[in-house]
Amino acid sequence: MANADGRSAARLAAVQALYQMEVTEKGLNETCAEFESFWIGNEIEGERYKAAEIEFFRDIMKGVIANQGPLDRLIDKTLVEGWPLARIDSVIRAILRAGAYELKQRSDIPARVSIKEYVDVAGAFFGREEAGMVNAVLDGLARRFRAEEFEPRI
Template sequence: MKPEEKRRMRSAARFYAVQALFQMEASGVTVDTVAREFETHRFGEVMDGVELSEGHVDLFRKITSEAVNHQARIDQMTDRALVAKWPIDRIDPTLRAVFRAAGAELVAHDTPPKVVITEYLSIADAFYPEGREKAFVNAVLDHMAREAHPEAFR
């Protein structure tokens, strides 16, 4: 498989993780329930001309499970990045899912912070194509990345 195809499949796994985290919050289902549903009904689909393979299910599982396992820490990091009058529970649920998925990669994976920011900005852009949210997402993710990995920004 070509490197570009691998990158696109990792991006798609991240996109699905955001959707799954949103669905978990909206419906109150567990991470295991939503992961099974996505693995049964979404993986194997073609997205951006690439079929999502079982190999990228692992990244999807890691992001969703780590987002749940580290949710308190991730939400606290997000809160510190937000304006004082806008705690995380007041922001759009899709943005919460973006921040939780990105936060999972920042606190529990070895994904470079700049890759996390780039990938999740692209996902935010897919959900909010008019672009107003992109600067907001960029600022919050940058703050979260600097908190999680200060050494990467020296």
């Protein structure tokens, strides 16, 4: 069974790494190596970064990068008209991409768990409005990818 704290830390690290890749234009391998050796599980400037489930971190990173174009188009279709993904804050973009990948490709993780985790990541960086927007977009994607998980139970 997966370690929930390790998975949560992996999601947060993946969002931070995806953001860093966009800002610095570093490649996937370089960014993953930096996070795995320098950030994840280490103490930096008095802050202790949680140990993350490394394989899960790598899966999110590789999955988002390999599927970024299709994921971005799916996210664009779910966003409110007039607000394409390109107009969204880069950290929120990273959150939505990681969440969309997980919802689309990781059916072993319940959709509601993935949504809650990424809403929590958004809440760590932003206020309620942004976290609510992340919730709405990921919920819309989850209902498209995994409608069966949202059918009423009888």
